[in-house]
Amino acid sequence: MATEKGKMLGQLPYIASDPELSKERILAQKTCFQINSTSPELVEKRNELMKNILGSTKDNFYIEPPFHCDYGYNISLGENFYSNYNLIILDCAEVKIGDNVMLAPNVSIFTAGHPIDAGKRNEGWEYAIPVTIGNNVWIGGNSVVNPGINIGDNVVIGSGSVLTRDLPSNVIAAGNPCKVIREITEEDRAFYFKKRRF
Numbered sequence: 001m002a003t004e005k006g007k008m009l010g011q012l013p014y015i016a017s018d019p020e021l022s023k024e025r026i027l028a029q030k031t032c033f034q035i036n037s038t039s040p041e042l043v044e045k046r047n048e049l050m051k052n053i054l055g056s057t058k059d060n061f062y063i064e065p066p067f068h069c070d071y072g073y074n075i076s077l078g079e080n081f082y083s084n085y086n087l088i089i090l091d092c093a094e095v096k097i098g099d100n101v102m103l104a105p106n107v108s109i110f111t112a113g114h115p116i117d118a119g120k121r122n123e124g125w126e127y128a129i130p131v132t133i134g135n136n137v138w139i140g141g142n143s144v145v146n147p148g149i150n151i152g153d154n155v156v157i158g159s160g161s162v163l164t165r166d167l168p169s170n171v172i173a174a175g176n177p178c179k180v181i182r183e184i185t186e187e188d189r190a191f192y193f194k195k196r197r198f
Contacts, residue, residue: 008092009074013125016092028053028072036066058099063087070112078135083107092128093147097196101133104141104159109133113147134169138179143178 002010004018016022031053039048051057053072058079067087069075075092078099079190085105089095093111112127114121129148133139134149137151140159145151150166157163158174158181167173171180 008126008128011093011127011129013127014113014127015124017124024071027068031072032066032068035063035078038065055094057081063188074111084141092126094130095133096130097133098135098137100136100154102138104139104143106142107139107145108143109145111147156184 002012003020004014004016005020005024007014008016008021021120031049035046035049036050038051043062046126047061049131049182050061050063050067053069054077055073056076058077058081061077061081063081063083064085066085067083069089072091072095075089075095075097076102077097080100081097082101083103087103088108089134090108090110090112095109095111110137111133113127113129115125115127127147131145131147132150133145134151134153134155137157138155139145139157141162142159143157143161144162145163149163151157151163152167152169152171154170155167155176156172157167158172160176161174161178162176164177167178167180172182172184173180190197
């Protein structure tokens with residue numbers, strides 16, 4: 001019979017209060033506490049702690065504390081990853097992040113969810129569905145990426161967005177729920193902010 005961890009990783013309903021999972025979450029919380037308590041100039045020390053907890057990283061990444069995650073080992077970061085303050089990743093399932101991804105402050109990525117039925121929720125059931133973020137993505141502040149979301153390459157997501165559906169490549173999207181506003185075009189290369197030219 002599958003363990004609760006096996007069910008979690010297999011995208012099946014599971015009980016998160018399972019002793020093995022609880023122990024792993026405490027380890028992640030302790031490591032996040034160390035990361036968030038490290039003096040700001042000790043970037044190398046902080047990055048070593050990050051490498052110890054995360055599933056995989058490339059050579060170049062920077063996460064501005066505070067940072068919080070559930071397990072850490074389900075998170076993979078691409079090259080040249082940057083996150084501003086207060087990144088939260090509930091990584092009960094895999095979170096794959098591509099190259100050259102930038103996250104503004106207070107971005108939350110959730111793979112974990114709970115059943116709609118109150119009785120099942122009260123029994124302690126959860127589920128976890130993977131999230132994938134492509135290359136060259138910029139996610140604005142206070143945005144939420146919900147379970148099962150796939151974001152394409154070269155996507156810009158406006159601040160305060162709540163992603164409840166997948167986004168294709170090469171678009172600007174925003175809102176609650178987040179919707180595609182328009183495609184990104186060659187003309188965008190000439191501007192740095194609205195109609196302000198480089």
